[in-house]
Amino acid sequence: xxxFVVFLPLLAVFWSEGLWRKTETFRETxxxxxNGDFVIFGYASDTLLISSTYPILNSAAGEKxxxxxxxxxxxxxxxxxxxxxxxxxxxTVSSLTYAILFDFELEDFAGSEVCVSDTITLSRSTIRxxxxxAQIRLDQSRPxxxxxxxxxxxxxxxxxxxxxxxSMLEIQNRVVQDATWHMEMQRKxxxxxEKPSGANFEIxxxxxxxxxxxxxxxxxxxxxxxxxxxxxxxxxxFYWIFQRIHRFLFENHxxxxxxxxxx
Numbered sequence: 001x002x003x004f005v006v007f008l009p010l011l012a013v014f015w016s017e018g019l020w021r022k023t024e025t026f027r028e029t030x031x032x033x034x035n036g037d038f039v040i041f042g043y044a045s046d047t048l049l050i051s052s053t054y055p056i057l058n059s060a061a062g063e064k065x066x067x068x069x070x071x072x073x074x075x076x077x078x079x080x081x082x083x084x085x086x087x088x089x090x091x092t093v094s095s096l097t098y099a100i101l102f103d104f105e106l107e108d109f110a111g112s113e114v115c116v117s118d119t120i121t122l123s124r125s126t127i128r129x130x131x132x133x134a135q136i137r138l139d140q141s142r143p144x145x146x147x148x149x150x151x152x153x154x155x156x157x158x159x160x161x162x163x164x165x166x167s168m169l170e171i172q173n174r175v176v177q178d179a180t181w182h183m184e185m186q187r188k189x190x191x192x193x194e195k196p197s198g199a200n201f202e203i204x205x206x207x208x209x210x211x212x213x214x215x216x217x218x219x220x221x222x223x224x225x226x227x228x229x230x231x232x233x234x235x236x237x238f239y240w241i242f243q244r245i246h247r248f249l250f251e252n253h254x255x256x257x258x259x260x261x262x263x
Contacts, residue, residue: 037101042093060163085201092125112153114183128195133206134185143217
């Protein structure tokens with residue numbers, strides 16, 4: 001009887017993946033902050049405009065560099081960012097590709113640097129103001145592995161001296177290959193406004209931050225704690241059931257015992 005009481009809870013936990021379940025989900029509104037860094041490439045018919053907060057890239061751009069002013073505000077669950085990029089009158093930009101970098105953190109897990117990237121196509125040369133709003137969500141490529149450990153993953157290392165390192169292709173490759181997180185825009189809307197040719201580009205974003213679902217990988221001690229609690233609770237249930245069965249069988253004389261006396 002005792003063998004069943006001990007081993008049946010183990011089988012129940014095994015069938016429910018209790019002791020071996022290494023991932024779990026939770027919901028939380030992450031803390032997301034614009035860290036002030038960005039990269040923007042403006043594509044014209046015969047040239048390229050580059051604007052960023054990284055000196056190596058700006059220096060390598062030479063005459064293609066376009067200075068920009070950036071401002072941002074934070075709300076309880078929103079971020080507003082505005083950029084004004086200086087351009088010359090004789091350049092007609094047909095599209096813009098950008099990456100805006102953020103730092104985010106969760107209450108009990110390691111943070112990371114993430115980016116929002118997109119391409120905006122300009123249908124007319126007189127479009128100089130772009131207003132974009134979206135809801136941002138974090139796409140998770142693998143479970144969080146650090147439990148209560150603050151390690152910030154940097155998507156762009158500003159100490160790197162290779163200008164190619166700051167290109168959009170290289171940034172996207174790091175997002176796909178190395179980063180656990182990718183920030184996506186949903187429920188997007190965009191407004192284009194025209195201004196006289198030669199006016200500075202003005203781009204503004206309004207991001208809302210909803211509650212999101214995350215997956216984490218349990219560490220050894222965290223896994224052991226919950227495995228022990230689960231086994232103990234199932235053990236008590238089985239112990240109570242077997243005690244009731246045992247009492248029923250013998251109190252109701254389901255099994256009879258006989259005494260053998262040797263003469």
